[in-house]
Structure formats: structure tokens, C-alpha cells
Amino acid sequence: MAVLAQHSVVEGPAPKATGYWTGVWRRLRRDPVAIAAGLVILALILMAIFAPYLAPADPYRTSTLRRLRPVGTAGYPLGSDELGRDMLSRLIFGARLSLFMGITPVVLAFGIGSAIGVLAGYVGGWVNTAIMRTIDVFYAFPSVLLAVALSGALGAGFGNALVSLTVVFVPQIARVAEAVTTQVRSRDYVEAARASGAGGFTIVRVHVLGNVLGPIFVYSTSLISVSMILASGLSFLGLGTRPPEPEWGLMLNTLRTAIYVQPWLAALPGVMIFITSIAFNLLADGLRSAMDVKQ
Amino acid sequence: MSAALSPPEDRGGPAQPLLSVKGLLKHFPVKKGLLGGVSAKVRAVDGIDFEVLKGETLGVVGESGCGKSTTARLLLSLIDPTAGEIVFDGERVGSRALSLKAFRRQCQMVFQDSYSSLNPRLTIEASVAFAPQVHGLPRREAVARARDLLARVGLDPRRFAERYPHELSGGQRQRVNIARALALQPRLIILDEAVSALDKSIEAQVLNLLMDLKEEFGLTYIFISHDLNVVRFISDRVMVMYLGKVAEIGRSDDVFSRAQHPYTAALLSSMPSLDPDNRTEVAPLAGDPPNPIDPPPGCRFHTRCPLAEPVCSAKEPPLAVTDGSHRAACLAVQPGSGHSLAPPAAGSEMAA
Incomplete structure (x- = not known):
């Protein structure tokens, strides 16, 4: 080491290094659509958290006399549903279950699917073939059908709906994870790390994960809207949340008979689902372009 | 300096070849059909023998597809040979006397594509410090060594150590790759088209740096290139490969x-x-290699x-x-x- 010591280095103030995430944030900030979508999601989350303070009325209190009041009725700013419950309060409280049903399965599937996909992609060979062909079997089912079939088999209920949605998303995320990992594995820096004698686990931790989790994360974000819609669908079919819980999909179901009487009222839960899913999709799009390193 | 990563010593003396390759063979199976049956094989490297002497630069030339890069990857055991053995300073690689990990400490590689050979999410300091940490050097010492090496390859660590690869030019990135290859204090460095992607002026600078480093650290090079002028400039011996x-x-x-x-x-x-009077008029070779x-x-x-x-x-x-x-x-x-x-x-x- 004597030779190297000659070139001893004076420690000095390092210029401000621009980290990867700093750059992502800088590019994201310049994308008004993504920022707007992010603000909408933030508002929805705040709405869910502070629902008891925001809702003007008890979302469970029924009133046989004031059923299906139109939007704008005094005391019912967004009307009342088929049991006379305040629509605005139910929509606000509904954000809790709907967002939970949208986000939780995707978070679980992100963890499980990434692990499976990175393993298959990094190890390669017959391990990859075995894992990915099994995944393909699940992937071949239309996701609605798979979710309905699993929920039906497990029995109706909130927890079972979560499990079946997670199972629906694991193969999709695993496929993306496998594709990205296979790509990263063939890069020269992974070869260089192998040539330096590093073990597989270290290489995955230091060199692979940092480069694959970003794209997998972006893809998963775009699945949140799908998850919400599927969860709503399960509730609509009576396989998810049960009445009288406020949940947008379930509300859409119970109000469907009122669609000829009060079409605007019946559409309101659908509007909420639409706004939430489009916000998540636009945010995912913004993230995707902001995470593209090639400026 | 911790004992964990002291420079490896010379074992066989100056007369013993540093690297001796015997009957190295690599056939890639070509899969065809639904059941993945092997129907043919690509004879990428088909039984080659050569030696690399201590302290020399062996140039390897040939057309693309002649097996140059496959040979480089075989030498580092990045791919497994079909047959043949590699002897490093008298010990067979993978034997009890010289484990693969111990061999990899002494033999490093610089890749052609300077961008894809650096992890875009790591600072260049972290990239250079990675290998010494793998071999047990504490993080602080590894980073100090990385900064020393960056200074040695001409990149002021105060300006560059915490930068990311996309903020550097091609020549600067290739210097980082050279620093990374040096980080384990290897004895043999394989340069696989290491300067081919650089501008001519930058290429000359990097070549001069390589020659200085070789002298300073007592390195041995295997220099793979398709550029005959560069090979002639840098090599002591030349190996020509065909198919x-x-x-x-x-x-x-x-x-x-x-x-x-x-x-x-x-x-x-x-x-x-x-020389305008000495221009080639006819193509010396027709067609592609078989x-x-x-x-x-x-x-x-x-x-x-x-x-x-x-x-x-x-x-x-x-x-x-x-x-x-x-x-x-x-x-x-x-x-x-x-x-x-x-x-x-x-x-x-x-x-x-």
C-alpha cells in the first residue's frame, strides 16, 4: 500500500452531489400532472384519516322518511341513499375501506412478487423456468375471474378479499420483477461484481435491488387503481365488504336499483373510484418518466 | 493497512508464466424445439493454449466473433469452460491451493462499455470500494483506498468521489473502471476492448495511464482489441485468434x-x-468468417x-x-x- 500512500488525499468540502432520488424529485416537481395527481391522493388519504371530523353526519344512521333525496337537499349536501343515510358522510368514510382495499393487496404483492421475481431473474436457468411457468398459470386467468373464484372459494369477507387480491397481483408483479432483474443481471457491473468475488446475496443487495425496485414500484403503483376497482367489484358481488359498511364498490351495488330514480346519486361512488384510480395512474406515469435516468 | 488485503506475493519466480491456459474449450449449446433439446453447439473457443508471462502485455486480436471476449470471460470464470484448465502462477484455479475467490482477487477485468460497467445507483467511490469490502476490508479503509485510487487514475476525489456515473464523461468513467480493477491490488488485468469506445485523444490518455499503472504496480495485462495500431503500441506479445x-x-x-x-x-x-502512397486498394479478405x-x-x-x-x-x-x-x-x-x-x-x- 506504500505506493498508494504517496497519493494521499486532502479531505475537502465535497461539492453537493446530486443523488438519484434528488434527481427523480427534481424531475417530478416539473411535471404538473403528476403533482396534481399526488395532491389528489394526499387529499383522499387525509380525508380517510380525518373522516370522523369531516363527515357532517353519522354514515350509519338510517332514515326511512328521507330516502333517495337528490343531490343538494337541505341537510344532505350530496343526497341520501336507499336507506336514508347521508351520502357525503358515507363517501368520506368509504375512502377508508376503499383506499385500504386498493393499497394493501398491492403492498403485500409488491413484497412477495418482487422476492419471487428477483430470485427467478437472478438465479436463472431451470429455477427461473420452474418459477415463471408456475406464475404463468396464474397469469393466464383473467384477474377479475381469478379474484372472484378465489374469494368465492375462501368465502365472502374482508380478509379473504384481501388475500385473493394479493394472489391476483403477485404473478403480475413477479413477471415485471423477473424481466427487469434478467436485464440488470446481464449488465457489466454485475459481471464486475462477480469477478471481484462477491457472493450472490451481496450482489443482489448492493447491485441488483437498487436498480430493479424502482421500475417494480412504478408498475405496482399503477396496480393500485386496478386493485380498488377489483375490490369494489368483489364488494359489488357480495364477496368483499358487507353492508352496512361504507365502501364505494358496495355503495355502487346497493344504489344500482336507484339508477333510474336518482342517476346522479347512484353515480357518485363511481365518480370517487374513478378519481382515485386516475390519480394513482397519473402519478405512476409521472414517476415512470421521472425515474428515467437518461434525463 | 489491514492484513486482510495485503498484496499477493509472487510464488513461482519471474520465469514461471503468470497465467497458463491449456486446452481451453467453450461450446455454447444452441437450443431448438419445444423441449429444449440441444441440436447444435457454437464452438466459441475451441481448444486454445497460451501463456502470459509475468509483467508483459499480451495483445489479443481478431475479428468480432472469433472468441476474444469469451476467452476473457472464461479466464475470470464468469462462464464455466466446457473443458481445459487455467493455471495461475503455478496453481490450478479452483484447486485447494488457489480458490476461485483468491484467484479473482489477483485477476480483474476492465470492460468495454464504461457506462454499463458502473452501477448507476452507486457513487463512483462506492463502486471502487465495493470489491475490497467483499474481501473483508472495513468500510472506512475501503473508501480511503478508493479515494487514493481515484486520485491515482487522475480523478480528484474531492470533485468526483461522490458523483454518479451519469455525471461523468466516457473517458472519466473508464478511469473509474480502471480504479475499480486496481482496488483489489491484482496482478493480472484483462482489458476487454477497454479503450475501443473512447475518442482517439482520450484513448491515448487512457493508454498512457495504463502503461504508467503497469510500471507502478508491476501489473500484467491481457489487452483485447480489434484495433491493431493500439495493440502494436501497447503489447509485448500478440495472439491472433480466428474462429x-x-x-x-x-x-x-x-x-x-x-x-x-x-x-x-x-x-x-x-x-x-x-501514407497516401501506401493505400490499400483491394480488400485483403472477402466475405465473413464461417x-x-x-x-x-x-x-x-x-x-x-x-x-x-x-x-x-x-x-x-x-x-x-x-x-x-x-x-x-x-x-x-x-x-x-x-x-x-x-x-x-x-x-x-x-x-x-
Whole structure:
């Protein structure tokens, strides 16, 4: 080491290094659509958290006399549903279950699917073939059908709906994870790390994960809207949340008979689902372009 | 300096080759059909023998697809050879005396694509410090070593250590790659087209840096390139490869001034010259190299060789000594081979 010591280095103030995430944030900030979508999601989350303070009325209190009041009725700013419950309060409280049903399965599937996909992609060979062909079997089912079939088999209920949605998303995320990992594995820096004698686990931790989790994360974000819609669908079919819980999909179901009487009222839960899913999709799009390193 | 990563010592003395390759063979199976049955194989490297002496630079040249890069990856065990063995300073790689990990400490590689060979999410300091940490150097010491090396390859660590690869130019990134290869204090560095992607002026700077480093750290280089001018400039000895085989190997001066193999001669005549009176008018070689899945019988070059005779497609030429340490795999220069141009057989010259 004597030779190297000659070139001893004076420690000095390092210029401000621009980290990867700093750059992502800088590019994201310049994308008004993504920022707007992010603000909408933030508002929805705040709405869910502070629902008891925001809702003007008890979302469970029924009133046989004031059923299906139109939007704008005094005391019912967004009307009342088929049991006379305040629509605005139910929509606000509904954000809790709907967002939970949208986000939780995707978070679980992100963890499980990434692990499976990175393993298959990094190890390669017959391990990859075995894992990915099994995944393909699940992937071949239309996701609605798979979710309905699993929920039906497990029995109706909130927890079972979560499990079946997670199972629906694991193969999709695993496929993306496998594709990205296979790509990263063939890069020269992974070869260089192998040539330096590093073990597989270290290489995955230091060199692979940092480069694959970003794209997998972006893809998963775009699945949140799908998850919400599927969860709503399960509730609509009576396989998810049960009445009288406020949940947008379930509300859409119970109000469907009122669609000829009060079409605007019946559409309101659908509007909420639409706004939430489009916000998540636009945010995912913004993230995707902001995470593209090639400026 | 921690004892965990002290420089490896020379074992066999200066006369023992640093690297000795025997019968190295790599066939890639070509999969066809639904059940993945192997129907053919690509003979990427088809039985090569060579030695790399201590402290020399061995240039490796050849057309693309001749097996240069496969050879480099085989030497580092990044891919497993089909057959053959690699002996490093007297010990077989993978034997009890020299584990693969111990060998990899002493043999490093610099890749052609400076961008894809650096992790975009790591600072260059972290990239250089990674390998010493793998070999047990504490993080602080590894980072200190990385900063020393960055300074040594001409990148001021105060300006560059915490930058990311995309903020650097191609030449700067290639300097980082060189620093990373040096971080384990290896004895052998394989440079796989390491300067080919750089501008000519930057290329010259990096070549000079490589020559300085070689002197300073007592390194041995295997320099793979398709650029004959660069190979001639940097190499002590040159190995010419054709279709997975060694066509000719010898001291750089011998190969460049007295090429024995017609393939080498054709390569040399294709070198662009700066002298307008000395321009190449005709293409020295026609067509593409044959498919390595189904190489021609006998001498692999006979399909494109100006000296080809019937004997060339019947008999595979061995890599035989032609003069001194100069060896070529061509029947036309081997006494008693049956080729009409072969020198007369004279007993003692049958060194093959």
C-alpha cells in the first residue's frame, strides 16, 4: 500500500452531489400532472384519516322518511341513499375501506412478487423456468375471474378479499420483477461484481435491488387503481365488504336499483373510484418518466 | 493497512508464466424445439493454449466473433469452460491451493462499455470500494483506498468521489473502471476492448495511464482489441485468434513485421495507413468468417485463404514453432506438412 500512500488525499468540502432520488424529485416537481395527481391522493388519504371530523353526519344512521333525496337537499349536501343515510358522510368514510382495499393487496404483492421475481431473474436457468411457468398459470386467468373464484372459494369477507387480491397481483408483479432483474443481471457491473468475488446475496443487495425496485414500484403503483376497482367489484358481488359498511364498490351495488330514480346519486361512488384510480395512474406515469435516468 | 488485503506475493519466480491456459474449450449449446433439446453447439473457443508471462502485455486480436471476449470471460470464470484448465502462477484455479475467490482477487477485468460497467445507483467511490469490502476490508479503509485510487487514475476525489456515473464523461468513467480493477491490488488485468469506445485523444490518455499503472504496480495485462495500431503500441506479445482458435502468437515485433499466418498478413494489410502512397486498394479478405456452429474441416481459414491447397481442408494445422518463440497454425510454414509452400523438412526443425 506504500505506493498508494504517496497519493494521499486532502479531505475537502465535497461539492453537493446530486443523488438519484434528488434527481427523480427534481424531475417530478416539473411535471404538473403528476403533482396534481399526488395532491389528489394526499387529499383522499387525509380525508380517510380525518373522516370522523369531516363527515357532517353519522354514515350509519338510517332514515326511512328521507330516502333517495337528490343531490343538494337541505341537510344532505350530496343526497341520501336507499336507506336514508347521508351520502357525503358515507363517501368520506368509504375512502377508508376503499383506499385500504386498493393499497394493501398491492403492498403485500409488491413484497412477495418482487422476492419471487428477483430470485427467478437472478438465479436463472431451470429455477427461473420452474418459477415463471408456475406464475404463468396464474397469469393466464383473467384477474377479475381469478379474484372472484378465489374469494368465492375462501368465502365472502374482508380478509379473504384481501388475500385473493394479493394472489391476483403477485404473478403480475413477479413477471415485471423477473424481466427487469434478467436485464440488470446481464449488465457489466454485475459481471464486475462477480469477478471481484462477491457472493450472490451481496450482489443482489448492493447491485441488483437498487436498480430493479424502482421500475417494480412504478408498475405496482399503477396496480393500485386496478386493485380498488377489483375490490369494489368483489364488494359489488357480495364477496368483499358487507353492508352496512361504507365502501364505494358496495355503495355502487346497493344504489344500482336507484339508477333510474336518482342517476346522479347512484353515480357518485363511481365518480370517487374513478378519481382515485386516475390519480394513482397519473402519478405512476409521472414517476415512470421521472425515474428515467437518461434525463 | 489491514492484513486482510495485503498484496499477493509472487510464488513461482519471474520465469514461471503468470497465467497458463491449456486446452481451453467453450461450446455454447444452441437450443431448438419445444423441449429444449440441444441440436447444435457454437464452438466459441475451441481448444486454445497460451501463456502470459509475468509483467508483459499480451495483445489479443481478431475479428468480432472469433472468441476474444469469451476467452476473457472464461479466464475470470464468469462462464464455466466446457473443458481445459487455467493455471495461475503455478496453481490450478479452483484447486485447494488457489480458490476461485483468491484467484479473482489477483485477476480483474476492465470492460468495454464504461457506462454499463458502473452501477448507476452507486457513487463512483462506492463502486471502487465495493470489491475490497467483499474481501473483508472495513468500510472506512475501503473508501480511503478508493479515494487514493481515484486520485491515482487522475480523478480528484474531492470533485468526483461522490458523483454518479451519469455525471461523468466516457473517458472519466473508464478511469473509474480502471480504479475499480486496481482496488483489489491484482496482478493480472484483462482489458476487454477497454479503450475501443473512447475518442482517439482520450484513448491515448487512457493508454498512457495504463502503461504508467503497469510500471507502478508491476501489473500484467491481457489487452483485447480489434484495433491493431493500439495493440502494436501497447503489447509485448500478440495472439491472433480466428474462429475460436489461435492462428498465431509471438513477440509483437515478429508478428507485425514477419507474419507467418496468411490470416495475420491479411489483418495487417487491412490496417489503415497514413501514407497516401501506401493505400490499400483491394480488400485483403472477402466475405465473413464461417459459422462457428459448423466450422470448416482442416484449417478453419482455408475457405478464405489465398494459399489454400487441398491439404488444408484435410489436415488441421497444429500451433507449431516457426522461429524462436513465434508460433503459427499454418501448414504453409510448417516443414513436412504436405503444403507446396512448406519449407523442406529438416529433422530438428520439427519442433511441433
